[in-house]
Amino acid sequence: MKKIILVVILLMIPVFQAGAVEPNEMLSDPVLEARAREISKGLRCMQCQNENIDVSSADIARDLRLAVRERLVAGDTDDQTVAYIVDRYGEFALLSPTKTGMNLFLWFAGPAMFLLAFGVGVTFLRRSARRQENGSNPTIDNLSEEETARLDDIINR
Known part of the structure; x- marks a missing residue:
C-alpha cells in the first residue's frame, strides 16, 4: 500500500510543476517560448509574491506573461524585456534583486x-x-x- 501511495505522489509531482501558462499564451516559435519561460521564472507575481509568474495563476501574472511575450515578439532582448517590467513595477518584480x-x-x-x-x-x-x-x-x-x-x-x- 505504501508503495502505491509513493508512486501516486511521484506521478503527481510533474503535474504540480506544470506551471500556469495557458495554451493560448504560448508562442508558436519554440525558441521565443523558451526565452519567455526563462524570463518568467525570474519575475515575481505581484499578488502571490513568493511565486514566479510562470507558475502563478493570478490575473496579474497572466498579464505579465503576456507582456513578456509581446516584448519578445517585438524583438526586445531578454535584458530589455526584464527592464521593461522593472520600469513599470520596480525591482520588487524581480525574484532575485540586483546586487548593486x-x-x-x-x-x-x-x-x-x-x-x-x-x-x-x-x-x-x-x-x-x-x-x-x-x-x-x-x-x-x-x-x-x-x-x-x-x-x-x-x-x-
Missing part, C-alpha cells in the same frame, strides 16, 4: 551580522575560560570583607 547600490548592502548584511555575532561569541567564551582558569570572579573579588563573611555565612547555613 543599497541592495548590495542588504546582500552582505546577513552574513556580516552572523560573523559579528560569531566573533562576539568566541570572544565571550575565551574570556570566560580565562576567568575560570585564573579562578577569579569579578563579582566576588570586589566584595568587602564584611560582605564576603556574610556570603560565607549564608552559604554554610
Whole structure:
C-alpha cells in the first residue's frame, strides 16, 4: 500500500510543476517560448509574491506573461524585456534583486551580522575560560570583607 501511495505522489509531482501558462499564451516559435519561460521564472507575481509568474495563476501574472511575450515578439532582448517590467513595477518584480547600490548592502548584511555575532561569541567564551582558569570572579573579588563573611555565612547555613 505504501508503495502505491509513493508512486501516486511521484506521478503527481510533474503535474504540480506544470506551471500556469495557458495554451493560448504560448508562442508558436519554440525558441521565443523558451526565452519567455526563462524570463518568467525570474519575475515575481505581484499578488502571490513568493511565486514566479510562470507558475502563478493570478490575473496579474497572466498579464505579465503576456507582456513578456509581446516584448519578445517585438524583438526586445531578454535584458530589455526584464527592464521593461522593472520600469513599470520596480525591482520588487524581480525574484532575485540586483546586487548593486543599497541592495548590495542588504546582500552582505546577513552574513556580516552572523560573523559579528560569531566573533562576539568566541570572544565571550575565551574570556570566560580565562576567568575560570585564573579562578577569579569579578563579582566576588570586589566584595568587602564584611560582605564576603556574610556570603560565607549564608552559604554554610
